[in-house]
Amino acid sequence: MKKLIFALATSAAVLGFTAATSAQDKTKVCFIYVGPKTDGGYSEAHDHGRQALEKALGDKVETAYLENVPEGPDAERAVERMARSGCALVFTTSFGFMDATIKVAQKFPDVKFEHATGFKSSENVGTYNARFYEGRYIQGVIAAKTSKAGVAGYIASFPIPEVVMGINAFMLGAQSVNPDFKVKIVWANTWADPGKEADAAKALADQGVDILTQHTDSTAPMQVAAERGIKAFGQASDMIAAGPQTQLTSIVDTWGNYYIKRTEAVIDGTWKSEQIWDGLKDGILEMAPYTNMPDDAKALAEETEAKIRSGELHPFTGPVKKQDGSDWLADGEVSDDGTLLGMNFYVAGIDDKLPD
Amino acid sequence: MGMIEAILLTVITAATPLVIASLGELVTERSGVLNLGVEGMMVMGAAIAFAMTQVTGSPYLGLLAGIGGGALFSLLFGFLTLTLVANQVATGLALTILGLGISGQIGEPYVGVSGIKLPQIVVPVLSDIPFFGPVLFRQDLVFYLSITLVAGVSWFLFRSRTGLKMRAIGDNHASAHALGIHVIRTRYLAVMFGGACAGLAGAQLSLVYTPQWVENMSAGRGWIALALVVFASWRPWRVLAGGYLFGAVSISQLHAQAFGVGIPSQFLSALPYAATIVVLILISHNRRVTLINTPASLGKPFVPDR
Structure with missing residues (x-):
């Protein structure tokens, strides 16, 4: 239903675009979101980026977006529709749009594409991602410094490298303050199910953690933490409204700066796949x-x-041992990006067994 | 408060929406109508209840709006399947998809807004009973309603004259019609009762469970409620037992993970479903019992001869 409305809205926008004479100087930048643009988390952060872009470049750009686009075969149609509608630059903002982006990009060599969090690129497809683990490391430092119980609860989504990397960064940050710090991990096996996230938060609070952190999207864990009088970290956007006395800090995705930079490159003609x-x-x-x-x-x-x-501190700097006790990073050695992006092991000190 | 009390409280919160939605669908199905739109009606109830609470500042008005919204939305299903005799399965699925879309529009202004939680009602004297007091008698209105509804529906179906007529319609609508029972009118009421219950369950999600609005926040609970009806072989008290079994296994697996048992989390996540399927198989093993309780006209269209 919503998709239909936006399909109509997009077609209307295209018609308007061809009718207006001044529109020719405008660069059209398009976005595809996996969730609703008001999910309070990941897709909303991207949409804030789009709004920041409109604000910064004003008359020079016009933007369009499709929301709630499922990953998989449907994504290809969405990307193609964007490419056909006169977009000069298309941001496909979810991991699962990777193959669709590559495929459509071959058909539209003059359109530039940027795919978030993926690893496939081509002549006109670049990739972009943020080093969220830097924020997770800081959260670990704060957790170990403020926790009286010496144990934090971690609500994780799925055992993919991005999430495992976050857990490891959190733990390394905590260990830099308190080498004996513990973390209890609960895999919710969902990105966004407020009820389940709340249940996980309650279970962790009942087991005595006094700090919660999450790699899921809703503010439900923050609400539970507020009810129980413990502290928590937000996720993807500032969640202070859900826990004014509870939130310690939050990793806020600010894609806007990046979107502005890349759009300017397209306008200047200096864009290249990176x-x-x-x-x-x-x-x-x-x-x-x-x-x-x-x-x-x-x-x-x-x-x-x-x-x-x-740049003085890289969160993944040795000496670091893996969970099984084997050496990973020697003293002073910094992990290469490839290992981080494919991370499938825990660092020493984590008791949880990594799901295969 | 001890660990077991804490776990029980979490289980009650998780099981209540399942029990209520399931109970509503049970009544609908007992009248011979299969409404697969529970998920859609539930998420509509959640959105409407949250919006009404934000507008009026009263979660009780929100609760009422959720119930009313669910009932009205189910009326659409009733009109299509009972009056226009559309296919029930297809219409139910469409109702779910439509509900997810419309609720997203209704809830859009309220994303990220902190909700108002339905207050606790402390029952005097009883709430001072050790252990059971805090668990059972310091709850919100929806919990008390859920237990009352189970008892009420059970009495209605098996002890009241109207309930007997309704079961007759569900078992053989042609015969019931021949006896002069109003098949379509009763079915409309049963469908609306199902909608109201689903709406109430949804309101519990956005006013008690997690006081916030997130698109698609029912996250499949409507489908679990549907499965519970079959699991309970269309008996109200078994719905209560099934809902609590499912809730208990879901919460225990989270505790097991936090406790650090070395069992893969994917397996633990699947456990509530697996447990429910196992019990389902055990129950349907006895064919006679299943046949007695299954509404024989379930999902079959009825066109009265005029």
């Missing part, structure tokens, strides 16, 4: 204000963030 993995220093993610924690914890968090921004 594999971009930006971090805190590039402004593709930000930390929400450090709140509800003692001053020394806040100072340490700010110091850690500054070190990561300056």
